[in-house]
Amino acid sequence: xxxxxxxxxxxxxxxxxxxxxxxxxxxxxxxxxxPFVAVLKISFADPQMSVPPYTPIAELKDGYLRIxxxxxxxxxxxxxxVYVGSYLYSLQVAALTTxxxxxxxxxxxxxxxxxxxARRNLLMMAVMLPFWTSYLIRVYAWIGLLKNQGxxxxxxxxxxxxxxxxxxxxNNWGLLxxxxxxxxxxxxxxxxxxxxxxxxxxxxxACNLGARPWQAFLTITVPMSRRAVIAASLLVFIPAVGEYxxxxxxxxxxxxxxxxxxxxxxxxxxxxxxxAAATGAMxxxxxxxxxxxxxxxxxxxxxx
Amino acid sequence: xxxxxxxxxNGYLALVFxxxxxxTACVVFYSFNESQLVTIWTGFSFKWYRALTTxxxxxxxGLASLKIGVATAFAAVxxxxxxxxxxxxxxxxxxxxxxxxxxxxxxxxxxxxxxISLLLLFVALQEAIGWxxxxxxxxxxxxTMLCVSYVAITVQARLAVMDESLHEAAQDLGATPxxxxxxxxxxxxxxxxxSGWLLSFTISIDDVLMTAFxxxxxxxxxxxxxxxxxxxGLNPEINALGTLFIGAVTVAVVVNNHxxxxxxxxxxxxxxxxxxxxxxxxxxEPVRLDKGSKP
Numbered sequence: 001x002x003x004x005x006x007x008x009x010x011x012x013x014x015x016x017x018x019x020x021x022x023x024x025x026x027x028x029x030x031x032x033x034x035p036f037v038a039v040l041k042i043s044f045a046d047p048q049m050s051v052p053p054y055t056p057i058a059e060l061k062d063g064y065l066r067i068x069x070x071x072x073x074x075x076x077x078x079x080x081x082v083y084v085g086s087y088l089y090s091l092q093v094a095a096l097t098t099x100x101x102x103x104x105x106x107x108x109x110x111x112x113x114x115x116x117x118a119r120r121n122l123l124m125m126a127v128m129l130p131f132w133t134s135y136l137i138r139v140y141a142w143i144g145l146l147k148n149q150g151x152x153x154x155x156x157x158x159x160x161x162x163x164x165x166x167x168x169x170x171n172n173w174g175l176l177x178x179x180x181x182x183x184x185x186x187x188x189x190x191x192x193x194x195x196x197x198x199x200x201x202x203x204x205x206a207c208n209l210g211a212r213p214w215q216a217f218l219t220i221t222v223p224m225s226r227r228a229v230i231a232a233s234l235l236v237f238i239p240a241v242g243e244y245x246x247x248x249x250x251x252x253x254x255x256x257x258x259x260x261x262x263x264x265x266x267x268x269x270x271x272x273x274x275x276a277a278a279t280g281a282m283x284x285x286x287x288x289x290x291x292x293x294x295x296x297x298x299x300x301x302x303x304x
Numbered sequence: 305x306x307x308x309x310x311x312x313x314n315g316y317l318a319l320v321f322x323x324x325x326x327x328t329a330c331v332v333f334y335s336f337n338e339s340q341l342v343t344i345w346t347g348f349s350f351k352w353y354r355a356l357t358t359x360x361x362x363x364x365x366g367l368a369s370l371k372i373g374v375a376t377a378f379a380a381v382x383x384x385x386x387x388x389x390x391x392x393x394x395x396x397x398x399x400x401x402x403x404x405x406x407x408x409x410x411x412x413x414x415x416x417x418x419x420i421s422l423l424l425l426f427v428a429l430q431e432a433i434g435w436x437x438x439x440x441x442x443x444x445x446x447x448t449m450l451c452v453s454y455v456a457i458t459v460q461a462r463l464a465v466m467d468e469s470l471h472e473a474a475q476d477l478g479a480t481p482x483x484x485x486x487x488x489x490x491x492x493x494x495x496x497x498x499s500g501w502l503l504s505f506t507i508s509i510d511d512v513l514m515t516a517f518x519x520x521x522x523x524x525x526x527x528x529x530x531x532x533x534x535x536x537g538l539n540p541e542i543n544a545l546g547t548l549f550i551g552a553v554t555v556a557v558v559v560n561n562h563x564x565x566x567x568x569x570x571x572x573x574x575x576x577x578x579x580x581x582x583x584x585x586x587x588x589e590p591v592r593l594d595k596g597s598k599p
Contacts, residue, residue, distance in 0.1 A: 017394070020386075020390060021390050021394055021403075023386060024383060025403055027383060028407070031425075031445060032406050032409070032410065032418075032449065034425060035421035035422050035424060036421055039424050041428065042424050052427050052431065104323075105320075107316060108316065108317060108320045111313045111317050121565070126321060128557075129553075129554065129557060130324055130325075132502070132503065132553050132557050133550050133553045133554070134506065134510040134546065134550070134553070135510055136510040136527060136530055136531060136534065137328070137530075137546035137549060137550065138328060140534045140542060140546065141327035141328055141330060141331045141546070142327050144327075144330050144334065144342055145326070145330060147343070150343060151330060151343060154343075181323065181327065184324070185324075234412065235412060238412040238414070239412055239414050241414060242414020242416045243414070244512075245512055245513070245531070248535065249534055249535060259414065263516075266420065266517070267516070275420055279421060283417060286413070286414075290409060294405050294408050297411075298408075301460065
């Protein structure tokens, strides 16, 4: 090959930098973004008894390309009380979970961050440890506590506080307790990371100027943590909307969160197009909070 | 006043940790219970651990899950490190916003969405090119997608606090970018890789949703077996299995954390040493920061 040809090739071939960036980019594109195209396609099809269980949307027949788009499933998702109800219910449960997690986790992560360094590392590891152990086992563990003859009821009855067992298992109480328990570490980890970086000088200044500790906490610490609170809340709220395992194990038959409806569409009714339409609607529903989370996360990455 | 506050704070933290740990402690405690009725204590016994060893369904699913877990952990660490490296090193490129979005979104997106969409992709692919059939391969890809973001974010965060001058020094001394990555970057982020590996493994081994959507008729994994039993209520065998799992993960995390702290302290000591040496003997004093130098 002549030298000129090699130089030409050198200019045309992608540089090392491009290749290094392109590899993970294409990987994520293929397995994260492209799947949504498949969802979109199948949400416009109709279910049928075959493999795969939906009708083709484009058919080449007698020289005609026939494209059949069914909007039926989107109409159903938007008007069927089962879908609408479960979307609203999921949003409610997720919002309540986030709120309780914040009430419990905000002071807890603040207190841990204020402890001396050796102790706070240990405590934070203790918060993260359940996050590493089996999620399924941790949800399951609550059955033994919440049942009618479970530990909580037996304990309360032993104390003579109640005469009849409280109903906590297979209903909304169980669901909510399980949700808070599981999502609490997700909220505490980013909040702790924020509090630990917090500058003490401001608080000291406030105290020197005569503010009581509570006053300093309310007028300085709380307003400064606004962004961290939002990020942590989104980290709980968004996945909580689509939760499936916790309502299935701890919730009652009426704890119909959207994740369960989608699962049933898929595995029980074999109605893939409806499940796809419900997925599409959920993506749209969560697009705004996800964009918000992305903005906060990106800022975090630029200035760690 | 201050003392009262302190007591109040400690008491509150104790309650929170009670909430976090009582459920798993109960699982461990009652796994040694002889009775079939899980929460009624009748006597100490290893009965349910013995039952585990003869439970064919659980054992074969466990073995398959172990394989998928290890494969997922390696794949996620590989892809995640690469992505995290790109995230940290290249700040401006076309599609950078999309790239960070694709890293961050899986952290929060409900798994049911990711599961259905990946399944529909694989079904559409199979229709078009006859591959891949649902089974171990599709589960492997799905699990890797669940974990890759965690690894990428961890690696990115670790790289962000790394001293850039080390790279520059190596490059000035004539090392190729690949050599710099293998000799300098990888050893420095090795703890992040170990924790990423462990986290990916544990995510893979008890993931219900992705596994259910992507598994074929011949691939039954542990989380699906556990889930189908747990749905029916308490089960003493699951307590025993859970205890084994909790024990293994606790040991792994504590050991990893121990090494991480030790290395961090070592590094700080060496940095301190380098600083005093530098200030005493002038800048031309050779300073070795790698693990070869022992104070």
